[in-house]
Amino acid sequence: MTSQRPRGRFAPSPTGPLHFGSLVAALGSWLFARAAGGDWLVRIEDLDPPREVPGAAAGQLATLAAFGLLPDEPPAFQSTRGALYAQALATLLARGDALECHCSRTDLAAAGGIHRACVPGRRxxxxxxxxxxxxVRLGFDDRIQGHYEQDLGRDVGDVVLRRADGCWAYQLAVVVDDAAQGITDVVRGADLLDSTPRQILLQQRLGLPTPAYAHLPLVRDAEGRKLGKSLAALPVDAADPLPALRAAWAFLGQPPSAWPEGAPGLALVRAVAAFDARRVPREANAPVQPG
Incomplete structure (x- = not known):
């Protein structure tokens, strides 16, 4: 793995336009990849049709382009990759590492939604x-958050891989796609930190490599809410990208004075030399104000 070219990715869900929190994740993953001399990919996580907003994926890609964040390969869409997920699922079932589950949410409510055994007689x-x-307890060393571990049996339980409605679950899709696309470094928001141990377990069960992880601080509003779920989640302005890029750069702990001059694409290229991953904070220093 040491000789493999570094590869990072940004993987938004098409549930609306890109907001500032999304931009931080995109810029952070791009900077980590470029600073390592690697490639940067975009993957649209369109696995949940009821939540998808028509036209959102195209709008997100257009916004990334306006900000100078251009992937090195054509964007991948998870909705087209079901055959890969089915193959992985078949492998897990054949090995006895996966099971069919007839339990409902009501069945699991008393256990806080954690599944440890199926309710007898349910079909x-x-x-x-x-x-x-x-x-088992499973841990890993995150480049930003430090060591993190989790009691998977107690805190997580048996992980859904394919939902009862037939939709592929995020945990399976992200593990399969990261391996299939050769992702060596996963840089994403800290809201996914607690998903990482279960993803590592799934990688182990499938015999897939485990990438390095770096979980960026979450963008929150003044009420402490994750920006994507608050009124502050206004879309960034693709017609005037530089102010948001500078703000995202500063949010990632980089000195504002180190942001280069120039149009977005040129400024980003110049910013790679000034980027210092050691400056990225574990938590945000200040909330983002609405409006």
Whole structure:
């Protein structure tokens, strides 16, 4: 793995326009990849049609382009990659590492939604499929957040891989796609920190490599809410990208004075030499104000 060219990615869900929190994740992943001399990809996580906003994916890609954040390969769409997920699921089922689950949310409510064993006698026409999760603590060293570990059996339980409605679950898709696309470095928001141990377990079950992880501080509003779920989640202005780029650069702990002059694409290229990953904070220094 040491000789492999570094590859990072940004993977938004097409549930609306890119907001400042999305821009921080995109810029952070781009900077980490470029500073390592690597490639940067974009993957649209369009696995949940009921939540998808028509035209959102095209709008997100256009906004990234306006900000100078251009992927090195054509964007991938998870909705077209079902055959890869089905192959991985078949492997897990054949090895006994996955099981069909007929339990409903009501069945699991008393356990806080954590599945450890199926309710006897339950049958559903289209069961979910879950990863068998052992009683084990699994940890990893994050480049920003430090060491993190989790009791998977107690805190997570058996992980959904394919939902009862037939949709592929995020945990399976992200693991399969990161391996298939050769991603060596996953840089994303800290809201996904606690998903990482279960993804590492799934990588181990499938015999896939584990990338390095760096979880960026979350952008929150003055009420402490994650920006993507608050009124402050206004779309960034693709017609005037420089102010938002400078703000995202500063949010990532980089000195504002180090942001280069020039149009977005040129400024980004110059910013790579000034980027210092050691400056990225574990938590945001200040909330983002609405409006």
């Amino acid at each position: 559903r026409r289209t069961p979910a499929v879950r990863l068998r999760v052992p009683d």
